[in-house]
Amino acid sequence: MMNSVLLDKAKHDRNRFNCGIDELNNYLKVMASQQAKKDNTRTFVLEDDRNNSHIIGFYTLTMTPIDLKALPDRLQEKHHSSTSGGLIARLAVDNRYQARGFGEWLLIDALRKLVAASDSVAFPVVIVDAKDGAKDFYERYGFQAFSDTENKLFITISDVRESLG
Ligand SMILES: CC(C)(COP(=O)(O)OP(=O)(O)OC[C@H]1O[C@@H](n2cnc3c(N)ncnc32)[C@H](O)[C@@H]1OP(=O)(O)O)[C@@H](O)C(=O)NCCC(=O)NCCS
Known part of the structure; x- marks a missing residue:
């Protein structure tokens, strides 16, 4: 059974992690733990069960403001009184483990957490900031690009809830 856990800097070897994108590696190394301590973001990791x-x-x-104008008309109207969306601010798989389904597993795990959060403190959309080349990855799972930005995509909580069942 795979399970994600909160990043624990005393336990997890952050320096070993390498997804091929320095900005993401560095976030995990220097920012993630501090930001969690300040209640600004939460970072979850999937451990290798052969070595935790x-x-x-x-x-x-975390949460992010929604730019309503960049949403399709139908959604602008439906959510005009709403200000915040859930944000998948970072998501990455170490090179040594890529192309084995872990990215998909992490995305689904993140979306389950966001649906659960939205069940208590409602927000209508999930937004993701996709780094170079990852846009297609998110589009496979139903995310749609914002009209005004290259690398930002969204999906409605209701679509996520429906596809997760
Ligand atoms: C993008 C990333 C998260 C994918 O993780 P992964 O574990 O390699 O992907 P998976 O094995 O779970 O792939 C799931 C499916 O998505 C596809 N896929 C993987 N990466 C893709 C990409 N960049 N573009 C389009 N499709 C992609 C796979 O082919 C697979 O499809 P299949 O089930 O038909 O075989 C990972 O490669 C990564 O961390 N890359 C570097 C960092 C990055 O770009 N992060 C995202 C931006 S924040």
């Missing part, structure tokens, strides 16, 4: 200090992949969640 090894991080297979991670994602970081």
Whole structure:
């Protein structure tokens, strides 16, 4: 059974992690733990069960303002009184573990957490900031690009809830 846990800097070897993108590696190394301590973001990791200090992949969640104007008309109207969306701020899999389904597993795990959060403190959309080349990855799972930005995508909580069942 795979399970994600909160990043624990005393336990997880953050320096070992390498997804091939320095900005993401550095976030995990220097920012993620501090930001969690300040209640700004939460970072969850998937551990390698052969060595719990090894991080297979991670994602970081927080909230973000919604730019209503960049949503399709139908959604602008429906959510005009809403201001915030859930944000998958970072998501990455270590090179040594890529292309084995862990990215998909982490994305679904992140979306389950966001649906659960939205069940208590409602927000209508999930937004993701996709780094170079990852846009297609998110589109496979029903995310749609914002009209005004290259690398920002969204999906409605109601679509996520429906597809997760
Ligand atoms: C993008 C990333 C998260 C994918 O993780 P992964 O574990 O390699 O992906 P998975 O094995 O779970 O792939 C799931 C499916 O998505 C596809 N896929 C993987 N990466 C993709 C990409 N960049 N673009 C399009 N499709 C992609 C896979 O082919 C697979 O499809 P299949 O089930 O038909 O075989 C990972 O490669 C990564 O961390 N890359 C570097 C950092 C990055 O770009 N992060 C995202 C931006 S924040």
